[in-house]
Amino acid sequence: MTDIAILGDETTPLLEFRNVEKRFGGSIVAVKDLNLKIGRGDFVAIMGPSGCGKTTTLRMLAGLEEPTSGTLLYNGLPVNDLPAWKRQMPLVWQSYALFPFMSVLDNVAFGMRSRKMPKAERNKRAQAWLDRLGIGEMAARSPSTLSGGQAQRVALARALVLEPEVLLLDEPLSALDAHMVVRMQSELAELQRSLGITFIYVTHNQSEAFAMANRVVIMNEGELQQVGHPMDVYRAPRTRFVAEFVGANNIVDGEIVKVGEAAYVVDTPIGKLTSSNPSGLEAQTGQRVHLVVSADMVHVGADHSDESANLIDARLVGESFVGNVVTLVFETNGNYELKVQLQQRALSDLDLNINDTATLAFGHDDALLIPSS
Amino acid sequence: MGLFLLRSYVVLIFLFIFAPILVSFVFSFSENRFPSLPLTEYSLVWYQRVLDEPAFLDSFKRSLTVAGWTSVLSTCLGFGGAYVDYRYRFLGQKVYVALGIVPPMIPVLILGVAMLIFLSRIGLSGAQHSVVIAHVVLCTPFSMAINRLKLSQMDQNLEAAAWNLGATPWATMRTVILPFCLPAILASFFITAAISLDEFAIAWFVSGLEETLPVRVLNLVARQSSPSVNAIGSFTFTMSLTLIILAQLVLIVSQRRSGRNE
Amino acid sequence: MVVMTFWTVRNFQLAPDFSFSNWVTILSADYVWDAYARSFLGAGLASVLVTLLAFPCAYYLGLKASPRVRLIGACLIMAPFFTSFLVRAYTWRTMLGDQGVINAILGWFGFEPVQMINNLFGSIIGYLTLVMPLVLLLQLFSLSAIDRRLIEAAHNLGCGPYWAILRVVVPAAKTGIILAAAFSFVLAFGDLISPQVLGGSNPPTLSILIVDQVRGGLQWPRAAVIAVVMVLTLITVVTAAMVMTYGGNRRQSIRGKS
DSSP states (O other): OOSOBOOSSOSSOSEEEEEEEEEETTTEEEEEEEEEEEOTTOEEEEEOSTTSSHHHHHHHHHTSSOOSEEEEEETTEEOTTSOGGGSOOOEEOTTOOOOTTSOHHHHHHHHHHTTTOOHHHHHHHHHHHHHHTTOGGGTTSOGGGSOHHHHHHHHHHHHHTTOOSEEEEESTTTTSOHHHHHHHHHHHHHHHHHHOOEEEEEESOHHHHHHHOSEEEEEETTEEEEEEOHHHHHHSOSSHHHHHHHSOEEEEEEEEEEEOSSOEEEEETTEEEEESBOTTOOOOTTOEEEEEEEGGGOEESOOOOOTTEEEEEEEEEEEEEETTEEEEEEEETTSOEEEEEEEHHHHHHHOOOTTOEEEEEEEGGGOEEEEOO | OHHHHHHHHHHHHHHHHHHHHHHHHHHTTBOOSSOOSSOOOBOSHHHHHHHHOHHHHHHHHHHHHHHHHHHHHHHHHHHHHHHHHHHOOOTTHHHHHHHHHHHHHSOHHHHHHHHHHHHHHTTOTTSHHHHHHHHHHHHHHHHHHHHHHHHHTSOHHHHHHHHHTTOOHHHHIIIIIHHHHHHHHHHHHHHHHHHHHHOOHHHHHHHTTSOOHHHHHHHHHHHOOOTHHHHHHHHHHHHHHHHHHHHHHHHHHHHHHHHHHO | OHHHHHHHHHHHHHSTTOOSHHHHHHHHOHHHHHHHHHHHHHHHHHHHHHHHHHHHHHHIIIIISOHHHHHHHHHHHHGGGGSOHHHHHHHHHHHHSTTSHHHHHHHHTTOOOOOOSSSHHHHHHHHHHHHHHHHHHHHHHHHHTSOHHHHHHHHHTTOOHHHHIIIIIHHHTHHHHHHHHHHHHHHHHHOSHIIIIISOSOSOOHHHHHHIIIIITOOHHHHHHHHHHHHHHHHHHHHHHHIIIIIHHHHHHHHHHO
């Protein structure tokens, strides 16, 4: 993707990557030709599987890695050569990286020490932030005596006490228990709203990103895949990778055989399917495409002969439960697997057993076309 | 720029460390009694001198004998001591471990005096075996540390698994633990040999008239300036290095073999 | 382990009449106290010097160099352990002597020969030669064990490279650095070769006194008294070092629990 994705609405973006590339050891490409603008006050989540370049991107922002080529701009000024200690972009580390030989208070006051603030003042500010995050009584402790959630807050306080314009977070919740994660998510989102500063949050976990961010950036193998509002990315993936990454999507490969007024007919291994949702694709007859249908948009047992629906007969081969959401796996006559997600209550109404055959239906506008990769 | 200065500094420190070793090596081939720059005549005269003097050869042979016995005994003791610490939980274990690290902390000179007094009290002083005893005391803690380190890398359940499969404790020791620790045992063997070969203070006190090689060298240096020292030094360095490289080779070969088995 | 048992006993058992005369003789002799001060200062100076001199080198190898260079460096540092220290000290003597290589080079540039052996300088060179590899190795271990992210975190919080060394690297490697310094003190304090071969043995250090007592006068009990004094000194120094390393941490964690 080479088009410049614009986030935020100011004329000069807070941060901008211009054709940034990062190679390690000459041959390993961590980040490929990245163009990205980040606006003020955004909560940006950079997502992707491990090794996709998201952490490298964050480290380049912090000045801990230098771009191999391209320009990194901060408030419109190139900062490639600005060393990490002059960037004022504090980072909350995955491992917290608290200094084990200092008390919690000294950890939080560390950044102000480098700014030559008097001791009394910096201790006061540090204590104030510890209080604000509800761990004021931990100030004198050694970091090794803290629980994961407490250490997380200390790391946050240490960064936020510097009153930065941008806060960088590198998978900060990955080491916490499930219930702590949910709590910290809402706290972080709340904090970002009340401070009004930019959060740049790296994660491999899409539920974390979708819960907090108002902009998501999806990367794979060093390449930017898609940028946008979480719901837009979820509902309208632009590449096959994003479709697979963001949700339980059925992806069928095919070839466009007919371009109609508002609909396209795609020849696929499971029959001719109609889509009225090309999502910006300039589709032409003969073009190879992926047809994407979200699993929760497929209906089971529909006997309606609706004009605007695709109908497929398939046999139920498996089911799995997560909470009260059921994922059913169907097999079509072409040995193609289709996933259907529905509420558990809806399943019991269906009275469907393994090896039963049913008709699956999905609307023409729920069938999304994306270019074949 | 800063990094360049730092690199140069590192080179300087390494020069300081290696200057005496390299210079000694070079001087051992110089014919002059007081070598100075530039070196003019090269010869093996000092090596010849060393080989011609029976006292050197005797002390060398004695050193080898002492080193051989020391390495075998202290490796056995060290492995046993480490295994006891690994296998059993007992009262005073911390004291036991602390005692194990005390001898290397005490200057060898004082250890020498202590050994001399102790051995003479029990009537064992002044002979070759007393040097061996003293060196074993010095070397055992090193051997124990090496073996303990290796044992702590062993899966705690390995031994229990062997028993569970019907191996007697002795068979387990022979077929499971000893093979696992073999690299450590060999390393300990060579390192204790190297320590013993180089150690003179204890040997000097304890040995009486039967000098080991380092003692012989000390006496030589104390009396006069003699480039024979360079020849001996280069020779023993080469030998120690050979021992260490042998140990490394054994380690590598054993790793290869275990790698193949996996 | 057996060794411990005859530390304390031997003085008294060797002289069956159980007298303190050895203690009195030794402890009242001025020359012994002079030697004590000389040994202590020499060893102290050596351990401070070696700590300062080795640190930049260990810092480079442990944190700046590539893993390959670090490995090669560590192997090279270990090489001196397999050479005779005696021979190395002797070589320094030939190099630093009045007709030695160093003075020869100085001579080319028109300098007068500088006396570099048979004085404190010589002894210190000897001590440094003795302890440098060990201190380098211990410092290297503790520096390369530092979590790099801590240093990056310091940079990220606005701390430049030099302050980061002082505020993060040194505190994080404190245990190793102090341990290495304590070890070097122990080694230098008990070393016989440096003062003998390079320091000129006169005025003597405690280690030389011990040798004189035993070899010269066969005064084992008196040598033992000196040895006991030395061991007590070393125990004090090592304990002080331990308190310096672990005491601070313990205080912090106790404070935290209260």
